[in-house]
Amino acid sequence: MTWLQRLKDEYGTRDAVPLLVLLVPVIWLILIDPGSFSLVWFWGRQIGRAGFAFIFFLVAWDWHDSRHNLKVTGTRWRQVLALVVLSLVLVYYWERVVNSAWTDYLRVYITSRMGVSQESPLSFLLAADFVVYALYFVVITALLYSPSAASLLVTPVIYALGSGILDMMDAFFPEDSLAFLQVWVYVIWNVVILILGVLGFHSVRTPFGPMPPPTVLLEGNHLYLWGFKGFITLVIFWPSSGVVSMIVYSLVIVVLMVKLETTRKRKLAYAIVGALGTYLVNVTRITMIVLYVTYISLDVEAFHASIGEILFICWIFAYLLVVIRIENRLPVRSKCENMTTVN
Numbered sequence: 001m002t003w004l005q006r007l008k009d010e011y012g013t014r015d016a017v018p019l020l021v022l023l024v025p026v027i028w029l030i031l032i033d034p035g036s037f038s039l040v041w042f043w044g045r046q047i048g049r050a051g052f053a054f055i056f057f058l059v060a061w062d063w064h065d066s067r068h069n070l071k072v073t074g075t076r077w078r079q080v081l082a083l084v085v086l087s088l089v090l091v092y093y094w095e096r097v098v099n100s101a102w103t104d105y106l107r108v109y110i111t112s113r114m115g116v117s118q119e120s121p122l123s124f125l126l127a128a129d130f131v132v133y134a135l136y137f138v139v140i141t142a143l144l145y146s147p148s149a150a151s152l153l154v155t156p157v158i159y160a161l162g163s164g165i166l167d168m169m170d171a172f173f174p175e176d177s178l179a180f181l182q183v184w185v186y187v188i189w190n191v192v193i194l195i196l197g198v199l200g201f202h203s204v205r206t207p208f209g210p211m212p213p214p215t216v217l218l219e220g221n222h223l224y225l226w227g228f229k230g231f232i233t234l235v236i237f238w239p240s241s242g243v244v245s246m247i248v249y250s251l252v253i254v255v256l257m258v259k260l261e262t263t264r265k266r267k268l269a270y271a272i273v274g275a276l277g278t279y280l281v282n283v284t285r286i287t288m289i290v291l292y293v294t295y296i297s298l299d300v301e302a303f304h305a306s307i308g309e310i311l312f313i314c315w316i317f318a319y320l321l322v323v324i325r326i327e328n329r330l331p332v333r334s335k336c337e338n339m340t341t342v343n
Helices: 003-011 014-032 034-038 050-069 076-098 100-113 121-144 147-151 155-172 179-198 243-259 264-295 301-342
Strands: 215-219 222-227 230-235
Touching: 014 034, 014 050, 014 076, 014 121, 034 050, 050 121, 050 155, 050 243, 050 301, 076 100, 076 121, 100 121, 121 147, 121 155, 155 243, 179 215, 179 243, 179 264, 222 264, 230 264, 243 264, 243 301, 264 301
Parallel strands: none
Antiparallel strands: 215 222, 222 230
């Protein structure tokens, strides 16, 4: 049986139909605002929603893990209510994307009445998008399956809520106003400086004297770079340093490992490797940004806005596929060892 046939047999059942309803809002956002999925941070009036695309994988993972305990409801009023909730969410996202006047009103309202920073109102609106989806996911799961099923399909909810909460923190506490998160910036950047040194960069402690490219100077959260394309100062705050992605993806990895049916030692090992890998991917992301402005262009907005989500999503996919492959092979290996022992 090919993997396509197995995929069809698993997801082509009546009990898998609610998965489509759960994913419709994400598909809707991709259709009405595809440009926002090319960004992971804020650029002008656009909002980076690339993180929503990861929900596809999380839904598929949770369904695969709990499919034998998920039975779709046949109650008509539950189905009708689910369609009503879906319609309301689609209208909300439509207004967020199409009605620019409403978005501008929300920006003014949340900054003037709710204490959101003038520097990051879009963080609050992006957080609202994630929180709305998390609530929608719980309600639809409870309606189309059962209230208890919400605890089985929990990983996408944790991911969406985690993303929303961290974006909300950026809205109320932008830049370096959260000292305990800003500390992570230095942990990350000191390793980046070490890697740049291995790659041939000169690291100096004072800005005096000759600065042959490429040369870097790190002072606090300011990275001064003399590259082949010119001089640039990179100011690093915790929201743009990758701390958000590290926390969210590490949390998702831990949740997935808890649900994985294996020994506690392997769960712990997988979780540690996943968290460490997420940290190293973030270090790689920042190193690539520095290399980009050093050798390619000082105009780093587009590259900075896309490289992070690409690297993190590729890492998570590769990591989970490797874990699945290892777990699928272990029973076979154990069985073979048992047979050898008997013989």
